[in-house]
Amino acid sequence: MPPTIADTTGSPRTEKPHINVMLAAPRGFCAGVRRAIDAVEDALSSHGAPVYVRRPIVHNLAVVRSLESKGAVFIEELDQAPEGAVVILSAHGVAPSVWREAEQRNLQVYDAVCPLVAKVHREVERHQRNGRKIILIGHAGHPEIEGTLGRLSPDSAFLVRDVEDVRRLPLTDDVPAAYAVQTTYSVDDAQMIIAALRAQFSDLEEPATSDICYATTNRQAAVRTLARSADAIIVVGEQFSSNARRLAEVAADSCALVQLVAGASELDWALLPPSGSIGVTAAASTPESSVQEVLDALCERFHIDVEAMDASAETTAFKRVAVG
Ligand code: SF4
Numbered sequence: 001m002p003p004t005i006a007d008t009t010g011s012p013r014t015e016k017p018h019i020n021v022m023l024a025a026p027r028g029f030c031a032g033v034r035r036a037i038d039a040v041e042d043a044l045s046s047h048g049a050p051v052y053v054r055r056p057i058v059h060n061l062a063v064v065r066s067l068e069s070k071g072a073v074f075i076e077e078l079d080q081a082p083e084g085a086v087v088i089l090s091a092h093g094v095a096p097s098v099w100r101e102a103e104q105r106n107l108q109v110y111d112a113v114c115p116l117v118a119k120v121h122r123e124v125e126r127h128q129r130n131g132r133k134i135i136l137i138g139h140a141g142h143p144e145i146e147g148t149l150g151r152l153s154p155d156s157a158f159l160v161r162d163v164e165d166v167r168r169l170p171l172t173d174d175v176p177a178a179y180a181v182q183t184t185y186s187v188d189d190a191q192m193i194i195a196a197l198r199a200q201f202s203d204l205e206e207p208a209t210s211d212i213c214y215a216t217t218n219r220q221a222a223v224r225t226l227a228r229s230a231d232a233i234i235v236v237g238e239q240f241s242s243n244a245r246r247l248a249e250v251a252a253d254s255c256a257l258v259q260l261v262a263g264a265s266e267l268d269w270a271l272l273p274p275s276g277s278i279g280v281t282a283a284a285s286t287p288e289s290s291v292q293e294v295l296d297a298l299c300e301r302f303h304i305d306v307e308a309m310d311a312s313a314e315t316t317a318f319k320r321v322a323v324g
Contacts, residue, residue, distance in 0.1 A: 043323050121151060136148060167196070237261075
C-alpha cells in the first residue's frame with residue numbers, strides 16, 4: 001500500500017531538489033513477526049501486566065519499546081522473571097535447556113517461535129536421530145542458531161558461514177551428512193556454501209524446500225532489483241537484525257550508496273544523491289511506522305515522488321499462539 005506522504009514544510013516546490021523514491025515490495029513485517037507481537041499483546045490482555053519476554057521478541061527496538069509501554073518486561077534470561085511469572089519466548093526459537101529451566105522455575109511459558117524456525121528444528125532433530133552429521137549454515141551467536149545448535153549434540157553439529165569453513169570441516173567426504181540453513185541467511189551466500197557441500201560430501205541430505213524463509217527470500221529479491229536501478233538504498237532496520245543486515249549486503253552488491261538505519265535520526269545525508277532515485281526497503285522486523293518516519297524526513301529535504309514496486313502480496317499467515 002503506498003504510504004501517505006505529506007510535505008510538511010510548506011516551502012515553494014522550487015526550493016528543494018526533486019528525487020524519486022522507490023518503495024520495495026514486499027518489505028517490513030513478515031507473518032512470524034506479526035505472530036510473535038500478537039502473542040505478547042494477547043498475553044497482556046489475558047494475564048495483565050507484567051508479561052516477561054525473554055530477549056527482544058523480534059529484532060527491532062521500536063517494537064520492543066511499544067510493547068514495554070503496554071506492560072511487557074524484556075529480560076535476557078529466565079532467572080530475571082519471578083517464580084510463576086508469564087513468559088513469552090521470542091520468534092527466534094530456543095534450545096530445550098530453556099524449557100527445562102522454565103519448568104523448574106514454574107513459569108507459565110508461551111512460545112512465539114516462528115513456525116518456519118520450528119520446521120528447521122524438526123529437520124535437524126530427524127537428521128540427528130538418523131545418525132547424520134549436521135552442517136548448519138548460519139551466523140555464530142545469533143539466537144536462532146543458538147536455539148538450533150542447542151538441540152544437537154556437539155559432536156554431530158558443525159556451524160559454517162562460508163565456503164572456507166566447509167573446506168575446514170573435520171569430516172570425511174563419505175560421512176552421512178545433512179545441512180540446514182538459518183532462515184534469515186543471504187540466499188546468494190547460502191547457494192555458494194551449498195554448492196561446496198554438494199561437491200565435498202557424497203552422502204548429503206538436503207531440505208525438501210529451502211530453509212531460508214519466504215520473507216527473507218522475497219525481501220532480498222526485491223532489494224536486489226531495486227539496487228540495480230536506484231542511486232542510493234535505505235534499508236530501515238536495526239544493526240542487530242540479521243534480516244536487515246543481509247538486505248543491506250545484498251543491496252551493496254549493486255549499489256554504492258547503501259545505509260542501514262533504524263529510523264530517520266540515523267539517516268546519513270552524505271549517502272544520498274542530490275537528485276535521481278532512492279530505493280527504500282525494510283527488514284521483516286521493522287514496523288511500517290519507521291519507514292514512514294524516514295519518508296517524512298526525506299520530505300523535509302526533497303520534493304519526493306513515491307512509487308511502490310509492483311509485487312504480488314504475501315499471503316503467508318500463521319495461527320496465533322494459543323494464549324490464555
Ligand atoms: S523472517 Fe522468516 S523465519 Fe523469521 S520470523 Fe519472519 S517468516 Fe519467520
